[in-house]
Amino acid sequence: MSKLIIPLGLIFASIAMVMVFVIPAWQHFLVVRADSSHLQDINVEIDTLTQKRDAIVDQMNKITKDDFTRLNDILPETAQTPEFLVFISKLAEKDGLKVKKLDVAGTLATKPKIPEKIDNSAVATNAATVTQGIGELKYKTINVAMEVSGSYEAFKNFLRDTESSVRITDVEMLTFGAGDVGFNFQLGLKTYYQ
Numbered sequence: 001m002s003k004l005i006i007p008l009g010l011i012f013a014s015i016a017m018v019m020v021f022v023i024p025a026w027q028h029f030l031v032v033r034a035d036s037s038h039l040q041d042i043n044v045e046i047d048t049l050t051q052k053r054d055a056i057v058d059q060m061n062k063i064t065k066d067d068f069t070r071l072n073d074i075l076p077e078t079a080q081t082p083e084f085l086v087f088i089s090k091l092a093e094k095d096g097l098k099v100k101k102l103d104v105a106g107t108l109a110t111k112p113k114i115p116e117k118i119d120n121s122a123v124a125t126n127a128a129t130v131t132q133g134i135g136e137l138k139y140k141t142i143n144v145a146m147e148v149s150g151s152y153e154a155f156k157n158f159l160r161d162t163e164s165s166v167r168i169t170d171v172e173m174l175t176f177g178a179g180d181v182g183f184n185f186q187l188g189l190k191t192y193y194q
Helices: 001-061 066-074 079-093 118-131 152-163
Strands: 097-104 139-152 169-178 183-193
Touching: 079 097, 079 118, 079 139, 079 152, 152 169, 152 183
Parallel strands: none
Antiparallel strands: 097 139, 139 183, 169 183
């Protein structure tokens, strides 16, 4: 009987040691292996994002200064109202129209005199809106009332040149009537800036 007690005791002791030491160590090993696998997945995702970032940076570096200038001409950062008025009147005169009147409703300054304060809550809201992909971009506008006179063909050329000009310009209102030489055209133009 005593010969059986010692081996049984050793068996129970080894089972107890397995339960106390080996099973928790095995569970810890499984947790570490799962964490390691998760970290490897994150590492692969970071590598993919890094490659995408590098591709975007390369694309941005390929944009020339002329392209940035052209983008600023399309949708300027400031109103640039005097420049727009000079541009639109020269365009009309180039096409053979006589500018009788040019009125502006909107911002006249080319640069803000007082820098605007940034509202952090608005920035957070805009960032959340952009990340959701639902954001609507709001642009500021300059409205110009213009009265010109000339031939119908010259006016058609002026509209075509206005439409094909670099700066985005919409014709919102157009009326015309008989004039001294040709026609008198009244139109409302709208241009945009950031």
